[in-house]
Amino acid sequence: MNMTTLTAATTKTAQTKKSSIEARIDAKDEKDEPRELRVKPIKNGTVIDHIAGGQALNVLKILGISGTTDATVSVVMNVESSKLGKKDIVKVEDRELLEDEVNKIALIAPAASINIIRDYMVIDKHIVDLPNEIVGVVRCQNPNCISNTTEPIKSRMLVKAKNPVLLRCIFCEQPLTDRIAEYLI
Amino acid sequence: MREFSREEIDSVLDLAQTLEPYARGKRSDMLAGKILALLFFEPSTRTRMSFETAMKRLGGGVINLGPAEGSSISKGESLADTVRVIGGYADALVIRHPKEGSARLASEFSPVPVLNAGDGAGHHPTQTLLDLYTIKKEQGRIDDLEIALVGDLKYGRTVHSLAYALSLYGADVTLVSPPTLRMPEAIRNDLSGKGTRVREVCDLAKVVNNVDVLYMTRIQRERFPDPQEYNKVARSYRLTPQFLAGARKNLIIMHPLPRVDEISPDVDETPHARYFQQSFYGVTVRMALLKMLIGKGA
Numbered sequence: 001m002n003m004t005t006l007t008a009a010t011t012k013t014a015q016t017k018k019s020s021i022e023a024r025i026d027a028k029d030e031k032d033e034p035r036e037l038r039v040k041p042i043k044n045g046t047v048i049d050h051i052a053g054g055q056a057l058n059v060l061k062i063l064g065i066s067g068t069t070d071a072t073v074s075v076v077m078n079v080e081s082s083k084l085g086k087k088d089i090v091k092v093e094d095r096e097l098l099e100d101e102v103n104k105i106a107l108i109a110p111a112a113s114i115n116i117i118r119d120y121m122v123i124d125k126h127i128v129d130l131p132n133e134i135v136g137v138v139r140c141q142n143p144n145c146i147s148n149t150t151e152p153i154k155s156r157m158l159v160k161a162k163n164p165v166l167l168r169c170i171f172c173e174q175p176l177t178d179r180i181a182e183y184l185i
Numbered sequence: 186m187r188e189f190s191r192e193e194i195d196s197v198l199d200l201a202q203t204l205e206p207y208a209r210g211k212r213s214d215m216l217a218g219k220i221l222a223l224l225f226f227e228p229s230t231r232t233r234m235s236f237e238t239a240m241k242r243l244g245g246g247v248i249n250l251g252p253a254e255g256s257s258i259s260k261g262e263s264l265a266d267t268v269r270v271i272g273g274y275a276d277a278l279v280i281r282h283p284k285e286g287s288a289r290l291a292s293e294f295s296p297v298p299v300l301n302a303g304d305g306a307g308h309h310p311t312q313t314l315l316d317l318y319t320i321k322k323e324q325g326r327i328d329d330l331e332i333a334l335v336g337d338l339k340y341g342r343t344v345h346s347l348a349y350a351l352s353l354y355g356a357d358v359t360l361v362s363p364p365t366l367r368m369p370e371a372i373r374n375d376l377s378g379k380g381t382r383v384r385e386v387c388d389l390a391k392v393v394n395n396v397d398v399l400y401m402t403r404i405q406r407e408r409f410p411d412p413q414e415y416n417k418v419a420r421s422y423r424l425t426p427q428f429l430a431g432a433r434k435n436l437i438i439m440h441p442l443p444r445v446d447e448i449s450p451d452v453d454e455t456p457h458a459r460y461f462q463q464s465f466y467g468v469t470v471r472m473a474l475l476k477m478l479i480g481k482g483a
Contacts (some may be wrong), residue, residue, distance in 0.1 A: 172307055173308075
């Protein structure tokens, strides 16, 4: 078997086994997107789809995934989406993100969907849902708030509304509505 | 104040009513053996002394943090650690601090109840309760009154707390301030969302004759980041007896004190002045709060 055949066979097998994650994740968007895969399917891990275009790096920030992470992370930004116009996709390999930690990304990506992948198959899928309280993710915009000092506390925001997002600092009660990405810790 | 229900407020005001004779000097040992710690990280006269008076009138003792320069604060101790330590010495803490949310933080670390005596430009709930008590005592009710809040509505924490509380009583609120000292939008939106009738004006003369309560405030130099901004709005309002010529007969004038020049001294002699009475009621209301928190059966 020559190299070309091997590559083709491997690709075919992978495409069959993964049952086209991209297709399953976003069947509607398939027709708008180029056929070729920009990032290869992952075997195990989490795929976060339908992130508003340009917000992928902020999503990583919320998830605590920094440049020093050991995980294999793929980021696709600003691909065509019939639903969002432009969307970003994040794939985190070999790590199944917990619902609670992923739900926090609804702060900036309320339409995002979470797909848990095992052996190339989507075994769980859900739309993010903001929890009632966000801890240690967004700092209060009030510079005189006690949470913006060296006191041994984490920022805490109550979620007063989900669409549009309205947060309220549990300490000083200052609301935060727009520009949430600017206040990510 | 946002978290208080009307029933909770009314229960404080009702208890205060029964304790008023003790505020006037009747002896009591209701809080004998109890200790109240006063942690004032900002200057205070009325609030600090009225808490101290309230505690002592009820037979309790008081300990003071003292000047921050001579305490552990100057060594860099966190507020969280300070309240944990002092909470071990006392039965309740009273805290005033320049940072918003400081009382909330203190309540999470303190082993004993914490009373907020003012947190930055945030809230001053015990002042609000004594304001409500004053209105109830002097007007006979709080419901459905027409009330004007005047002066520094941006940085003035007393008016922020009071506005929230008035929203529970169906009050009609007029906000009178220079354009740069308007009540924060978030609070105005909250009030409107609760169904409170709120209007804003700059001219005090337009509202004096149409309200039951005139709540004056000082424009606070210490809250302005830029002294030039303070100078632009200082002395925006000055209430004189001439201003009150067409006022309603039942109008009462309140002020959290200290006043500077927003109320002329000769207004003190008019039948409308209530600010010194209001200041006295601070002892009564703080007695009620202390009794509820650390009295027998608390």
